[in-house]
Amino acid sequence: MNKFRTVDEVLDLIKDGQTIMFGGFLGNGTAESIVDAIVKKGVKDITLICNDTAFPDRGVGKLIVNKQVKKAIVSHIGTNPETGRQMNSGELEVELVPQGTLAERVRAAGAGLGGVLTPTGLGTVVAEGKEIIEIDGKQYLLEKPLKADIAIVFGSVVDKKGNIWYNKTTRNFNPLIATAADVVIVEAEKLVEVGEIEPENVMTPHIFVDYIVRRAE
């Protein structure tokens, strides 16, 4: 099964109005080549799921600046002033989610769980409208799974079957989003032959990956 595609070929899968998850933490570990291609194509009304909205000129921040995002589900927007501006002017809906809760909501979707129970956010605005469940005398918020139409993963080293190894802090949300979308595309920084990543060093098994795109030089 050949998973290779050009950036143009995978762009055909990305359509207006979709929910798209991206890996990356302030742009570190984000598939920049695919972001750039989505900017160029001008896909609209995206629901964006990512840790943050990065910077105006980096990572998913470019999609915000180009006004392609209708709703952002993220933990932090402080490094991209354009996100705050669009939120205040009503152009962009922002759902702020505590970082650990965001990670577990994505993981829950990928792991087939109906949600997670977390103490994070109790007694704050995050708890508004959410069910509180008591377990053994302790209170938890019920947080629901988050899944997407498309997950766009960045991989430092990817083999031709789609096994992924992430270098240092580029891992962040990438292994989580790879489990939680209908279509998973990985942008490979370095592409290697099958077998070059030892099985015990594979961080995302190839079965999660539908398409492999090479990062632009």
Next chain:
Amino acid sequence: MMLDKERGRVLIAKRVAKELKDGDVVNLGIGLPTEVANYIPEGIEVTFQSENGFIGLGPAPKEGEEDKDLVNAGGKYSSILPGGACFDSSMSFTIIRGGHVDATVLGALQVDEKGNLANWMIPGKMVPGMGGAMDLVVGAKKVIVAMEHTAKGSHKILKECTLPLTAANQVDLIVTDMAVIEVTKDGLLLKEIAPETTLEEVKEATGAELIIDSNLKTMEV
């Protein structure tokens, strides 16, 4: 008389560092809390956690030695000390929320006598988002607020926070440029006062009742 800004910041960082114990796993917030790393007492080994996904956070790399794949939770180039480990965001918050972080040091906009903390938004003005702060404050075994005692004279330590909370009833200790205050079930216990600062000045700069410790000391660093 209050200490000047720079002396005050060093005092806070040094005093917080004294709270850390050998073997502790510690997460430091951005800004003033980051400076705590510069004053870890000799003979104490502390492991710093960075919520974007590693333990063994080291100093900022020298110019020219940056690794594009290695940043800290503020997005700045970072280093990992020998013996460090990288992981994904779920593991990072398993460490944080699961009670495997011994202490977290954070700044605050407001903190109150119930140990409530507000440090993530000012409605209508500044909404950066909570990032990992809500999980850290709920999950860390000890929550230390490190901040200047007042914001240009206006109270930050209050009877009740007025800004949206980061978490309820989680703060254990408040270290400022004027005092060290423990949050107890009876209220705020004033344990130490900064050098060159009087009790009256601390009371005036605090927007809540202070219980004065019978063994009230001068902050030593």
